[in-house]
Amino acid sequence: MQELFALLHPFKFKHRSLCMPEDPKMKRECYGVFYVTYDLKAEEQTKTWKKMINIAVSGAAGMISNHLLFKLASGEVFGRDQPIALKLLGSERSFQALEGVAMELEDSLYPLLKEVSIGIDPYDVFQDAEWALLIGAKPRGPGMERADLLEINGKIFAEQGKALNAVASAALICLKNAPNIPAKNFHALTRLDENRAKCQLALKAGVFYDKVSNMTIWGNHSTTQVPDFLNGRIDGLPVEEVIKDTKWLEEDFTEKIQKRGGVLIKKWGRSSAASTSVSIVDAIRSLVTPTPEGDWFSSGVFTNGNPYGVAEELVFSMPCRSKGDGDYELVKDVIFDDYLLKRITKAEAELLAEKKCVAHLIGEGIAVCDLPEDTMLPGEM
Numbered sequence: 001m002q003e004l005f006a007l008l009h010p011f012k013f014k015h016r017s018l019c020m021p022e023d024p025k026m027k028r029e030c031y032g033v034f035y036v037t038y039d040l041k042a043e044e045q046t047k048t049w050k051k052m053i054n055i056a057v058s059g060a061a062g063m064i065s066n067h068l069l070f071k072l073a074s075g076e077v078f079g080r081d082q083p084i085a086l087k088l089l090g091s092e093r094s095f096q097a098l099e100g101v102a103m104e105l106e107d108s109l110y111p112l113l114k115e116v117s118i119g120i121d122p123y124d125v126f127q128d129a130e131w132a133l134l135i136g137a138k139p140r141g142p143g144m145e146r147a148d149l150l151e152i153n154g155k156i157f158a159e160q161g162k163a164l165n166a167v168a169s170a171a172l173i174c175l176k177n178a179p180n181i182p183a184k185n186f187h188a189l190t191r192l193d194e195n196r197a198k199c200q201l202a203l204k205a206g207v208f209y210d211k212v213s214n215m216t217i218w219g220n221h222s223t224t225q226v227p228d229f230l231n232g233r234i235d236g237l238p239v240e241e242v243i244k245d246t247k248w249l250e251e252d253f254t255e256k257i258q259k260r261g262g263v264l265i266k267k268w269g270r271s272s273a274a275s276t277s278v279s280i281v282d283a284i285r286s287l288v289t290p291t292p293e294g295d296w297f298s299s300g301v302f303t304n305g306n307p308y309g310v311a312e313e314l315v316f317s318m319p320c321r322s323k324g325d326g327d328y329e330l331v332k333d334v335i336f337d338d339y340l341l342k343r344i345t346k347a348e349a350e351l352l353a354e355k356k357c358v359a360h361l362i363g364e365g366i367a368v369c370d371l372p373e374d375t376m377l378p379g380e381m
């Protein structure tokens with residue numbers, strides 16, 4: 001089950017300070033120094049000052065967020081002239097840690113970070129969010145069945161989907177629980193897998209990784225994912241013209257990418273957090289900046305209307321292009337061969353089976369959970 005989402009709110013927002021709500025009865029307070037009311041003198045205000053954007057982050061006290069929040073606050077993601085408000089959602093258990101995160105943000109004196117608020121009620125925290133980065137979920141613990149984890153995290157995303165639907169001024173479970181938000185606004189993260197694939201192809205070809213482009217990850221962020229070397233390019237050439245070792249591509253490369261997360265957990269003792277947060281930044285930037293001519297990026301998006309024949313009503317990673325307006329379109333000029341199609345079908349079958357496991361959470365009746373093999377990496381889904 002894909003698990004990291006970036007949601008873009010569909011409506012243009014009318015800003016009001018979340019720390020100082022118009023309705024004084026509204027329960028909202030900013031954290032620490034962000035509570036202070038600033039009274040900017042006219043001459044201190046810059047003419048180019050943009051309207052603040054509100055970014056909600058769940059799992060804000062987690063490992064990934066510990067990298068991501070500081071990237072967001074620095075201006076690396078939305079631009080060095082874009083003020084932001086961070087709305088951090090934690091769980092009851094992690095509230096103390098959440099305060100610790102807010103303290104570190106205070107001490108960082110980021111000029112673009114105008115407001116920070118923390119809370120454990122998604123209805124409160126998602127209020128007026130233009131972006132919601134849903135990173136809060138339970139990583140798989142030892143001996144935990146995949147179906148059990150789907151159930152636990154499914155409930156979290158169902159609740160957060162409902163909260164977004166109710167209050168957000170803008171994968172599948174969240175989307176299905178938020179019918180007022182266009183399905184196109186939901187993304188599940190496969191960018192980390194794309195980055196890993198680019199890195200391994202560059203290594204094999206003996207080139208720097210910026211030479212690798214048009215890299216698609218098809219399917220799920222699990223070991224059925226399909227890193228697509230048929231459509232990928234190295235220095236503008238098809239991958240297979242540069243790397244002529246088909247066995248390596250089909251077996252070693254594919255498996256390396258599929259299992260990279262698990263290998264890293266074994267070495268590092270924990271799931272990738274820094275590179276995941278880098279890939280979240282990449283994924284957001286791909287939606288807010290135009291895709292370079294001829295290139296594309298991967299994202300887990302809703303399959304309805306897809307031109308590849310992937311089953312509808314799924315969230316499936318596919319190749320996307322964006323004009324930089326937050327929206328995207330699917331890339332049409334991709335080719336398929338038997339190997340690629342077979343792999344994509346396997347990934348599709350897995351997501352269809354997972355969907356049956358969470359039928360009760362997406363309004364599709366009683367769940368029937370029969371997952372054929374374990375394709376999920378511990379601590380990383």
Ligand SMILES: NC(=O)c1ccc[n+]([C@@H]2O[C@H](COP(=O)([O-])OP(=O)(O)OC[C@H]3O[C@@H](n4cnc5c(N)ncnc54)[C@H](O)[C@@H]3O)[C@@H](O)[C@H]2O)c1
Nearest residue numbers: 059061062063064090091094136137139189192379380381
């Ligand atoms: N798609 C990917 O590429 C990718 C890569 C790595 C990790 N992941 C997944 O990302 C998730 C986060 O990873 P992490 O390393 O930051 O984990 P982590 O355990 O360090 O952090 C998760 C945080 O979420 C909080 N949380 C749990 N339930 C919550 C809820 N209902 N509302 C709000 N917060 C809640 C926890 O208290 C914890 O602080 C994990 O589920 C992991 O499997 C995905």
